[in-house]
């Protein structure tokens with residue numbers, strides 16, 4: 496641990512705890528902070544934090560002693576504190592606020608399973624987390640100690656088994672790595688028995704909140720179910736500690752590719768240079784930055800939202816300025832269930848059949864000459880890869896392939912016919928009459944008469 500370039504911290508209030516206890520994930524979980532008194536043993540709370548912690552009906556509060564130790568006790572604006580200690584601002588509503596902003600419930604064929612994209616599903620298997628984030632998108636589901644998703648697990652597996660287009664299952668929650676090893680193994684082995692499930696992914700903040708949980712026993716369990724990928728969730732460079740680096744090292748050595756998802760949060764990571772440091776530090780612990788999410792329109796998270804332009808500014812500070820593989824995709828998860836929409840600065844300035852005019856991160860502008868004799872590949876090379884069934888979610892790709900000419904919003908045709916006929920069909924005199932336009936006597940006259 497001492498050779499790590501990253502810090503290892505323990506708040507003064509925990510200095511007397513023996514290492515065996517401090518490094519035991521069960522001790523960390525049972526000593527989580529959730530009251531005013533718990534937090535004030537580490538740092539003085541602001542009036543807004545006290546008000547939130549004394550109110551009822553707030554999203555659950557729990558913080559592991561390990562993660563709370565990363566908070567600077569003298570800075571009320573500390574970015575770690577802001578993520579996990581509630582303030583009264585959570586109780587403020589805002590324009591566009593929704594309980595289920597991603598409409599996940601609408602895309603759930605069985606409880607706890609979200610089938611939004613053609614070839615993959617999101618499987619919610621627990622509603623428990625090691626620590627609760629104040630901006631959680633699934634605040635409506637997560638944190639209730641009386642409920643879980645394991646009861647829906649069999650129905651989820653049946654749905655996946657009888658839906659052959661599902662080749663990728665993302666296990667999330669809550670946090671799947673808070674499950675007992677028996678439960679986790681039951682989920683993973685059930686999925687691995689389904690031949691068309693090619694890859695399993697896990698989304699977890701446990702390595703960040705509770706790195707002690709990433710034991711050799713856990714990594715030995717996970718590596719039995721390859722190919723298995725894992726995305727962690729780090730928002731700020733201060734979350735990268737010697738303990739997180741060690742946990743990621745254990746996961747990487749078990750052959751698990753690691754990615755990171757950040758949420759763009761006001762007052763936490765809404766700065767281009769801070770984000771550059773974050774992605775560079777993630778690369779050092781062998782975690783590839785994957786997504787930066789625009790903060791969702793979720794209840795309680797209004798004060799975390801930034802303009803979308805802030806995300807663009809951050810990507811502008813990354814692309815070209817640091818290693819390409821560390822530049823994540825910035826996405827807006829479309830409210831209402833539209834899924835992730837990538838947003839990026841515009842690098843294509845103009846184009847003609849001969850040239851594409853592009854600009855680089857420095858503003859250098861150049862023209863790329865298009866080939867004049869481009870031939871698409873012979874069908875014999877590409878036909879084997881064609882989907883066997885028509886993919887109803889092809890979208891813009893279907894337009895490019897010529898499968899259809901346009902994509903219309905729901906109700907487009909009816910709206911534009913305005914109760915009538917398609918423009919090219921002649922209306923008979925009776926319909927004109929019904930609309931109060933003309934009559935048998937007036938029809939022969941000029942409209943201007």
Ligand code: SF4
Nearest residue numbers: 624627628631669700
């Ligand atoms: S770890 Fe994930 S699911 Fe749990 S509270 Fe944080 S954002 Fe929500």
